[in-house]
Amino acid sequence: MTENKNDINRRHFLRSSLWAAGLTGLGAAAGFLSRKTHARNTVWQIDPEICVACGNCATYCVLEESAVKCVHAHAICGYCRICFGFFGPEPADINEAAENQLCPTGAIIRKYMKDDHPYYEYTIDEPLCMGCGKCVLGCNTFGNGSLFLQVRHDRCLNCNECSIAAACPSGAYKRVPADKPYLLKKVDTVRNSETDQTHLSKKEKRMISKKARRFSNGVDSA
Amino acid sequence: MIRFAYIIIGIAVLLLSSGIASGFERFPPPDFESGYVLPSPATPNPRQDIYEYVDTIVLLTALSLSSYLVLKKRRRRFIFVLSVLSLFYFGFWREGCVCPIGAIQNVALSVFDKDYAVPVAVMMFFLLPLVFTLFFGRTFCAAVCPLGGIQDVVLMRPVSVPQWLESGLRLFAYVYLAAAVLFAATGSAFIICRYDPFISFFRLSGNFNMLVLGVCFLFVGLFIGRPYCRFACPYGVILRQLSRISKWRVTITPDDCIKCRLCEDSCPFGAIKIPTEDWPAHDYNKSKRRLAFLIILLPILVLSFGWIGSILRPVTSRVHATVRLADRIYLEETGRAEDTTDASDAFRATGKDIKKLYAEALAIQARFGLGGWLSGGFVGLVIALKLIGMSLRRQRTDYEADRAGCMACGRCFEYCPKEHSKRKQAKETMGGSR
Numbered sequence: 001m002t003e004n005k006n007d008i009n010r011r012h013f014l015r016s017s018l019w020a021a022g023l024t025g026l027g028a029a030a031g032f033l034s035r036k037t038h039a040r041n042t043v044w045q046i047d048p049e050i051c052v053a054c055g056n057c058a059t060y061c062v063l064e065e066s067a068v069k070c071v072h073a074h075a076i077c078g079y080c081r082i083c084f085g086f087f088g089p090e091p092a093d094i095n096e097a098a099e100n101q102l103c104p105t106g107a108i109i110r111k112y113m114k115d116d117h118p119y120y121e122y123t124i125d126e127p128l129c130m131g132c133g134k135c136v137l138g139c140n141t142f143g144n145g146s147l148f149l150q151v152r153h154d155r156c157l158n159c160n161e162c163s164i165a166a167a168c169p170s171g172a173y174k175r176v177p178a179d180k181p182y183l184l185k186k187v188d189t190v191r192n193s194e195t196d197q198t199h200l201s202k203k204e205k206r207m208i209s210k211k212a213r214r215f216s217n218g219v220d221s222a
Numbered sequence: 223m224i225r226f227a228y229i230i231i232g233i234a235v236l237l238l239s240s241g242i243a244s245g246f247e248r249f250p251p252p253d254f255e256s257g258y259v260l261p262s263p264a265t266p267n268p269r270q271d272i273y274e275y276v277d278t279i280v281l282l283t284a285l286s287l288s289s290y291l292v293l294k295k296r297r298r299r300f301i302f303v304l305s306v307l308s309l310f311y312f313g314f315w316r317e318g319c320v321c322p323i324g325a326i327q328n329v330a331l332s333v334f335d336k337d338y339a340v341p342v343a344v345m346m347f348f349l350l351p352l353v354f355t356l357f358f359g360r361t362f363c364a365a366v367c368p369l370g371g372i373q374d375v376v377l378m379r380p381v382s383v384p385q386w387l388e389s390g391l392r393l394f395a396y397v398y399l400a401a402a403v404l405f406a407a408t409g410s411a412f413i414i415c416r417y418d419p420f421i422s423f424f425r426l427s428g429n430f431n432m433l434v435l436g437v438c439f440l441f442v443g444l445f446i447g448r449p450y451c452r453f454a455c456p457y458g459v460i461l462r463q464l465s466r467i468s469k470w471r472v473t474i475t476p477d478d479c480i481k482c483r484l485c486e487d488s489c490p491f492g493a494i495k496i497p498t499e500d501w502p503a504h505d506y507n508k509s510k511r512r513l514a515f516l517i518i519l520l521p522i523l524v525l526s527f528g529w530i531g532s533i534l535r536p537v538t539s540r541v542h543a544t545v546r547l548a549d550r551i552y553l554e555e556t557g558r559a560e561d562t563t564d565a566s567d568a569f570r571a572t573g574k575d576i577k578k579l580y581a582e583a584l585a586i587q588a589r590f591g592l593g594g595w596l597s598g599g600f601v602g603l604v605i606a607l608k609l610i611g612m613s614l615r616r617q618r619t620d621y622e623a624d625r626a627g628c629m630a631c632g633r634c635f636e637y638c639p640k641e642h643s644k645r646k647q648a649k650e651t652m653g654g655s656r
Contacts, residue, residue: 015467018467019356019467019468019469022356022464022467023356026349026352026353026356029329029349030345030349032333033329033332033340033345033348033349034345036332036333036338036339036340037339037340037341037342037345038339038341038342040271040341041268041271041274041341041343042341043268050568050572052564052567052568052571054564054568056564062421062422062425062427062428062429063425063427064427071263072261072263073263074260074261074262074263075251075260076251077251078248078249078250078251078252079251079252080249113256113258115256115258116252116254116255116256116258119252119254123261126264142248143248143249144248144249144251150263152266153265153266153267153268153269154266154267156268157317157319157425158268158269158319159319159415160319160320160324160325160327160328160412160415161324161327161411161412161415161416163416163429166411166416169563169564169565169567169568170564170565170568170569170572171543171568178268178271181265181267181268182263182265184263184265
């Protein structure tokens with residue numbers, strides 16, 4: 001009987017020392033982790049400079065309708081009459097008819113600006129956009145690259161492992177601080193810095209731009 | 223005609239871009255004269271950080287409440303209600319992210335990657351249930367975990383699983399934990415999140431394969447209590463060990479056990495240990511020899527499983543995107559693959575050095591070699607310790623909840639006649655004092 005009691009005591013002692021060890025271990029883990037934490041949460045975002053517009057964003061998101069949508073940086077856009085993000089290859093006509101459009105859901109709105117002839121404004125109808133990136137590819141290949149994909153944080157669930165990121169072929173997904181949740185294309189990232197343009201006067205630049213536009217406008221008359 | 227125009231444009235673009243300083247836009251933005259204001263893209267904000275702290279507070283509250291209900295209140299009904307509430311909050315409302323099970327991977331990555339930092343909320347989600355388990359047993363599993371909750375709700379006709387099968391299947395959870403830590407630590411993938419069977423229920427959308435897996439788990443869960451928790455959950459594996467040494471724990475009876483055997487079949491998870499019989503002498507000696515053998519076997523198992531883990535590195539390292547990419551580029555460069563993939567195209571477009579990519583992939587593979595030793599060795603150690611544990615005999619005089627396996631669901635409380643008499647007594651004294 002006494003032996004039995006001793007046994008229990010020994011076990012008791014072992015258990016309580018293990019318990020203390022466990023508590024110390026957890027404390028140490030907490031201490032280590034607290035040195036490696038940051039108060040701000042992070043969210044997923046696409047780096048538009050790395051994105052290759054492969055189309056995985058439309059299909060790999062856990063949401064039925066992807067959290068990724070196309071975003072338009074109007075400051076970079078050329079407001080062209082013929083937009084390579086809007087028109088499919090070899091369009092039958094240069095107008096907004098569905099068969100001419102590149103976008104499978106018709107999510108890009110093309111509007112003629114009558115006060116600013118001969119320009120066209122392109123805006124994204126976000127509820128229709130499914131993030132396939134077809135327009136992004138067109139705009140980046142032939143145009144200014146003003147269309148790009150971004151994770152929309154009103155939709156994103158911020159999964160621990162983003163399933164689009166896991167399927168991204170170019171590694172364009174990264175975690176960014178939640179207070180700066182977008183990686184928007186800016187004029188500076190596309191346009192040259194001031195110093196590189198100094199050899200061109202403003203007039204010259206405008207001339208070149210007009211030249212380019214004449215090419216793009218001359219398409220259907222040809 | 224249109225194609226001709228495209229060619230002209232193409233040439234014009236090339237001419238323009240070569241003629242002028244590179245970096246100038248192909249079609250410079252117009253200078254608007256009508257006072258047109260450039261629209262700026264809408265940037266809806268993510269969920270505010272404050273809600274992460276709300277989640278943490280809800281977790282803390284749920285854990286405290288669960289511990290109180292399990293250890294003090296001892297009512298299955300309340301535990302069940304809390305479990306359903308947690309299922310709705312952490313599951314359907316918060317859509318299953320972030321959960322302590324997945325947080326293992328964030329923690330593992332932060333240990334091995336010096337650039338990766340865990341958000342405070344994730345750290346709390348990882349640590350709080352561990353601390354509570356160390357004090358009160360697995361009260362997190364009982365009524366807080368949404369994955370446990372959804373399985374508990376569907377459990378209709380529990381069938382008991384034989385002990386050997388239970389132990390054998392549970393090995394999977396250890397292997398899963400080892401693999402999850404390996405892949406997270408090398409920055410390859412978060413496989414616990416990728417193969418979370420119930421997440422598509424919580425979000426009411428998701429990958430079809432995962433939905434099928436979830437349905438399978440729930441179907442099996444109709445008859446076998448909490449199959450994910452018992453045989454797959456990597457976090458449960460950690461909680462089991464902490465629960466073994468917990469300060470307080472679930473006791474089936476609030477009093478002394480009268481060995482009435484009424485609770486014997488009450489546990490759907492096979493976590494009730496029945497009193498042991500006396501140990502025959504010849505059996506005792508045989509067991510002693512077996513124990514000595516197993517202790518010698520332990521290092522052999524650890525080393526051999528570690529070795530297996532390390533030689534598997536060509537396979538395991540392919541989970542890492544860089545290794546996959548390097549493999550693909552190698553195939554393409556040596557002419558063994560004719561076409562290119564999106565990934566290899568994207569890599570070539572960056573103009574990075576292929577040799578550097580190969581070196582990077584080899585370095586990652588080497589890390590998988592070391593990781594394979596560690597995680598394989600861990601699995602070997604678990605198997606050895608399990609064998610040793612099975613050849614040890616404990617003396618038990620009462621019906622007890624298994625410290626490790628008990629998920630504190632509280633089903634056994636209602637089976638104990640002592641519990642009922644105590645409740646009756648409490649009621650009477652309350653009535654008497656009135």
